[in-house]
Amino acid sequence: MRIALSDAGASLHDVISTRGLVASARGEDLVTAWEVVREAFGDHDVSSTLLGVTVLGYPDQLVEIEAIAAVLDS
Numbered sequence: 001m002r003i004a005l006s007d008a009g010a011s012l013h014d015v016i017s018t019r020g021l022v023a024s025a026r027g028e029d030l031v032t033a034w035e036v037v038r039e040a041f042g043d044h045d046v047s048s049t050l051l052g053v054t055v056l057g058y059p060d061q062l063v064e065i066e067a068i069a070a071v072l073d074s
Helices: 002-007 027-041
Strands: 015-023 047-053 063-069
Touching: 015 027, 027 047
Parallel strands: 015 047
Antiparallel strands: 015 063
């Protein structure tokens, strides 16, 4: 995510919302995924949604994170 944001001229501090999908029905797995995301963002608290899903798009894919960032054109 950091690389994609950087390529777009943004950083984690420009992210205004996230959506996380975790391929699991176990609450513990969602908590684990959420803790990794929260640690990456540190004190930059953004609006986020975390969902458990049955399957994601790629074989053996367990997590998908979508981030929306807002940057000003200079």
